[in-house]
Amino acid sequence: MAMPERIGQAQAASAADGMRLLARLLQFSDSTLPVGSFAFSNGLESAVQTGIVASPDDLLGFVEVVTRQAAYMDGVAALHAHRAISQGDFGAVLEADQALWDSRIGAEQHLMLARMGKKLAELALRFDDFPALRQWLEAIRDHATPGCFPVGQALALAHLGADEAQVFVVHQYSVAAMMLSAAVRLMRIDHLDTQRILYAAQERVPGDYENVRTLTLDEMSNFAPVFDVLLAHHVKAHVRLFMN
Numbered sequence: 001m002a003m004p005e006r007i008g009q010a011q012a013a014s015a016a017d018g019m020r021l022l023a024r025l026l027q028f029s030d031s032t033l034p035v036g037s038f039a040f041s042n043g044l045e046s047a048v049q050t051g052i053v054a055s056p057d058d059l060l061g062f063v064e065v066v067t068r069q070a071a072y073m074d075g076v077a078a079l080h081a082h083r084a085i086s087q088g089d090f091g092a093v094l095e096a097d098q099a100l101w102d103s104r105i106g107a108e109q110h111l112m113l114a115r116m117g118k119k120l121a122e123l124a125l126r127f128d129d130f131p132a133l134r135q136w137l138e139a140i141r142d143h144a145t146p147g148c149f150p151v152g153q154a155l156a157l158a159h160l161g162a163d164e165a166q167v168f169v170v171h172q173y174s175v176a177a178m179m180l181s182a183a184v185r186l187m188r189i190d191h192l193d194t195q196r197i198l199y200a201a202q203e204r205v206p207g208d209y210e211n212v213r214t215l216t217l218d219e220m221s222n223f224a225p226v227f228d229v230l231l232a233h234h235v236k237a238h239v240r241l242f243m244n
Contacts, residue, residue: 017161024160028153029170031177035119035149040112041182041242042066042175046230048186056193059183063176063201065224070175071168071208072221073103074150078171080217081154082164085132093136093155094145099217101146108243114140116149120156130159168209176201182242 031037043066047053053062077100084092104110121137124130132155140147150171157167180194 021161025157025162025166025170028156028160029173029177031174031181033120033123035116035123037116037174037178038181039243040116040178041186042112042179043230044179044182045186045242048183050230052230053187056189056197059180059187059189059194060197060200063179063197064204066179067172067175067201068204068208069222069224071172071212072215074100074148074175075168075171075208076100076212076215076217076220077148078150078154078167079164079213081151082158082162082167085155085158090132090135093132093151094139096217097136097145097148097151099220100148100150103220103222105222110146111243113148113150114146117147117152120149120152121147124152124156130156132159164213165209168213169205172205172208173202185241 027033044053044059044062047062053059077096080096080099081093084090084096101110101113104113118137118140121130121133121140124133125137133152136145136147136152136155139145153171153174154167157170162170176198180198183189183194184191
């Protein structure tokens with residue numbers, strides 16, 4: 001076989017792998033992925049009830065604040081979990097999982113992290129054999145790790161061949177998409193506005209990645225007093241559509 005033919009075949013195989021990865025990244029970032037995200041608003045319900053979010057511009061600002069906070073917490077944990085499993089260090093995956101759990105405040109935030117994390121692992125294992133996800137799910141069932149959703153995302157996407165930047169993008173997208181899906185049920189807003197907001201919110205993803213990619217687990221930060229107050233308000237709300 002001539003050398004140019006071998007090169008052409010290698011390039012075609014590489015292109016096919018890239019296309020397959022892109023398609024699966026889209027699937028794992030799809031807001032319709034059945035992991036329970038429809039049940040959570042990530043604080044938006046209380047923000048609407050208290051008047052903090054009352055317009056599309058308010059909603060954009062809120063989404064940007066929450067995704068920035070997610071970058072400095074969930075995003076850091078996801079990056080560490082991706083690096084750990086890429087090096088075959090499952091113990092470090094569990095450390096990232098526990099560190100994120102300990103950093104999040106409130107029972108409803110814990111409920112969101114754990115419920116979506118476990119459902120993601122169970123769902124992915126119906127698609128294919130994800131060895132790290134299977135081991136992680138066993139640890140969750142044995143109560144050896146909390147099972148935070150961003151860590152599950154990192155394990156699933158690492159298995160598919162995603163790099164850490166792609167893991168970060170998928171996670172940040174899913175946070176924004178979750179809130180905007182909730183917004184349609186909470187506000188007088190249409191899908192055109194929510195898609196415009198989603199498009200605008202993604203502008204900050206590269207900068208957030210650069211800001212957090214070198215942070216240690218000990219440097220995760222959850223300083224967002226208004227967000228924490230909204231979560232506390234939601235626990236005692238008289239009428240609720242969402243679990244947080």
